[in-house]
Amino acid sequence: MKKIGFIGIGVMGKSMVRNLLKAGFDLxxxxxxKSKAEELLNEGVTWHDNPAELAATVDVLITMVGYPSDVEELYLSEGGFLETMQPDTLAIDMTTSSPELAAQIAAEGIEAGIAVLDAPVSGGDIGAKNGTLSIMVGGDESAFQRAKPIFEALGESIILQGGAGSGQHTKMVNQIAIASNMIGVTEAIFYADKAGLDPERVLKSIAGGAAGSWSLSNLIPRVLKDDFSPGFFIKHFIKDMRIAIDEAKKMGIDLPGLILAEQMYQTLAERGLSEAGTQALIKYYN
Structure with missing residues (x-):
């Protein structure tokens, strides 16, 4: 399981590839x-001209792309990965995607003799760089154990949540929690500024108390520096929230906090901020 293919070297993917290299895997x-991959190629990563060629040569294939439609095309289209990967290999989709699609890919993987895990992550660019991601896994126990050394090179919290699709459902839980929290932390710091307080001093007071959260400690300092570069794109967060809203509808449950957050972020996207980081929610109040 040393030869790993990786597709999706975006904000997080590039750091994840580097951590796998450090762990001794052949990437x-x-x-x-191709120009976006030049740094990695100089560090010892091997380039392939197309996805099918890559998939046919590796022991493990990791994908971390943008949208469920990308995942479906890569795995299920004619000539897709489930046709080009070798039997007894392992596919790990780390994209935040549809639980239903994850279950479908896993089922078709069984027919093709390929083990498939859905393993979305949380922790943003910081967690990817530091190798401290939370990895939420759905799939077969034996496939999970095969993938464990790979996951350990990428993250710290690595938990098999259940069968195929369970990783994606867990990521929806994560995104639901973040959505309302982002409203809270940005609204709070906006209030502090308008009250004439020093937001940096306020942050020192509240970050270690009951109001503390990952978003407050890691994203609000960026806000205070007017740094809206993406640790996670607004456009991808909107995608995630819409998946969660669709899943909630299937369950017959109402999630008003999530719906409000999606509407607020959609407003920002319409203002041209879809490629800003999620901390740009502060701009909703300006």
């Missing part, structure tokens, strides 16, 4: 624009 990548 193979494909990306649409």
């Amino acid at each position: 193979h990548i494909y990306t649409r624009t």
Whole structure:
């Protein structure tokens, strides 16, 4: 299980590839624009001209792309990964995607003799760089154990949540919690500023108390520096929230906090901020 293919070297993917390299794995990548991969190629990663060629040569294939439609095309289309990967190999989709799609890919993987895990992550660019991601896994126990050394090179909290699709459902739980929290932390710091307080001093007071959260400690300092670069794109967060809203509808449950957050972020996207980081929610109040 040493030869790993990786597709999706974006904000988080590039750091994840580097951590796998450090752990001693043989990394193979494909990306649409080769120039974006030059740094990694100089560090010892092997380039492939197309996804099918890559998939046919590796022991493990990791995908971390943008949208469920991308995942479906890569795995299930004619000539997709479930047709080009070798039997007894392992596919790990780390994209935040649809639980239903994850279950479908896993079922078709069984027919093709390929083990499939859905393993979305949380922790943003910081967690990817530091190798401290939370990894939420759905799939077969034996496949999970095969993938464990890979996951350990990428994260700290690594938990098998259940069968295929369970990782994606857990990521929806994560995103639901973040959505309302982002409203809270940005609204709070906006209030502090308007009250004439020093937001940095306020942050020191509240970050270690009951109001503390990962978003407050890691994203609000960026807000205070007017740094809206993406640790996680607004456009991808909107995608995640919409998946969660759709899943909630299937369950017959109402999630008003999530719906409000999606509407607020959609407003920002319409203002041209879809490629800003999620901390740009502060701009909703300006």
